Amino acid sequence: MGKFGSASMRWVYRLDDRNGEINGIPELLQLGCQKLAEAYPITFHSHDQGYEFVYVVNGIITWEIDGEYYPVNAGQWFYTRPGELHRARFDHLEPCRIWWFVLKDPSGESDWLRLDRDELAFIADRLEQLPRIFRAGPRASEQFARLKSTLENDMPNKELFARHQVLDILLGMLQQPAAKPVDPDLKQSIATVIEEFARNPEARFSIEQMALSVGVSVSHFYKLFYELYGQAPVAYMERIRMEHACALLRTDRLITDIAMELGFKTSQHFTTVFKKLTGSSPSEWRKHVRDSK
The missing domain is CATH 1.10.10.60 (Homeodomain-like)
Incomplete structure (x- = not known):
C-alpha cells in the first residue's frame, strides 16, 4: 500500500517508505492534486531523481527557476527537470486548482514502464525537447482522476491499470493537441x-x-x-x-x-x-x- 499525505483540499500519494514503490510502479515517485482558495507555501525545492509535471486546472501559477518567472495558465503544463531548483513566486502558490506528478528520469533505465528500448529512447528524447510551458489536452483532469481512483482502490491487476494510466497521461503530454483558433x-x-x-x-x-x-x-x-x-x-x-x-x-x-x-x-x-x-x-x-x- 502507498502512503497518503493529507491537508485541507490537498491529496498526495507518495512513495511507500517500506519498499520505495507506489504499488509496484517505481517510475511514479509522487502524485497529487490540490485546490487552493488562498496562497499556499511552496519554497525552493527539487526532485533529484525525476521530472515534475504540474497541470493547472484553473487559476494561474507563477514559477521561478534561476531568477526567471514562468506564468502558467489554466489548461497548461509546467515541468522541471531532475535536480532543477524551483519555487512558486513569492514562495507561495496563488489560488488555483492543480494536479501534479513526479516521474523517475527514464535516462539509463532498461525497464521503465515496461517499454522496449526504442520506445524508451523516444520518451527520453521527447522529454528533453519539451518546452517549459505547453498546452494540455482536454482529457488531462479525467486521466488524473482515473489514476487517483486506481491507486486508492484495491482491484485485480491494479499495477497493470496504474502503469498504463501513467503512460496515458505521459503520451497525452507528448502528443500536443491542436490549438483552439481565436479570432x-x-x-x-x-x-x-x-x-x-x-x-x-x-x-x-x-x-x-x-x-x-x-x-x-x-x-x-x-x-x-x-x-x-x-x-x-x-x-x-x-x-x-x-x-x-x-x-x-x-x-x-x-x-x-x-x-x-x-x-x-x-x-x-x-x-x-x-x-x-x-x-x-x-x-x-x-x-x-x-x-x-
Missing part, C-alpha cells in the same frame, strides 16, 4: 482591455463594460477571456492590481496610500486581498524584500 481581432481587443487596466489599476471595470468594448456578449467574453488567460476577468484584474502593489511596496509609500491608489476603500481590504494572493501581508512582504537585499 485575431478579438484576441487583440481583449489584450487592449488588459493594457488599459494595467495603466489604470485603480479602475473597477465590470464584465459588461469589457464585453461591450470588445463587441461580444458577456458570456462569450467570459469564455474567450478564460481560454486566453486561464482565469475569470475579475480574478485576472485583481492579479494585475497586486503586481502594481508589489512594485509600490518597494518604495517608502505608506501602505494606506498604496491601498487608496489601487482603488481599495480600506487598507484592511487591501491587506486581505494581498495576503490571499501572496501569502504575506503588505508589511511582511515589504520587510522580506528589504531584508533580502
Whole structure:
C-alpha cells in the first residue's frame, strides 16, 4: 500500500517508505492534486531523481527557476527537470486548482514502464525537447482522476491499470493537441482591455463594460477571456492590481496610500486581498524584500 499525505483540499500519494514503490510502479515517485482558495507555501525545492509535471486546472501559477518567472495558465503544463531548483513566486502558490506528478528520469533505465528500448529512447528524447510551458489536452483532469481512483482502490491487476494510466497521461503530454483558433481581432481587443487596466489599476471595470468594448456578449467574453488567460476577468484584474502593489511596496509609500491608489476603500481590504494572493501581508512582504537585499 502507498502512503497518503493529507491537508485541507490537498491529496498526495507518495512513495511507500517500506519498499520505495507506489504499488509496484517505481517510475511514479509522487502524485497529487490540490485546490487552493488562498496562497499556499511552496519554497525552493527539487526532485533529484525525476521530472515534475504540474497541470493547472484553473487559476494561474507563477514559477521561478534561476531568477526567471514562468506564468502558467489554466489548461497548461509546467515541468522541471531532475535536480532543477524551483519555487512558486513569492514562495507561495496563488489560488488555483492543480494536479501534479513526479516521474523517475527514464535516462539509463532498461525497464521503465515496461517499454522496449526504442520506445524508451523516444520518451527520453521527447522529454528533453519539451518546452517549459505547453498546452494540455482536454482529457488531462479525467486521466488524473482515473489514476487517483486506481491507486486508492484495491482491484485485480491494479499495477497493470496504474502503469498504463501513467503512460496515458505521459503520451497525452507528448502528443500536443491542436490549438483552439481565436479570432485575431478579438484576441487583440481583449489584450487592449488588459493594457488599459494595467495603466489604470485603480479602475473597477465590470464584465459588461469589457464585453461591450470588445463587441461580444458577456458570456462569450467570459469564455474567450478564460481560454486566453486561464482565469475569470475579475480574478485576472485583481492579479494585475497586486503586481502594481508589489512594485509600490518597494518604495517608502505608506501602505494606506498604496491601498487608496489601487482603488481599495480600506487598507484592511487591501491587506486581505494581498495576503490571499501572496501569502504575506503588505508589511511582511515589504520587510522580506528589504531584508533580502
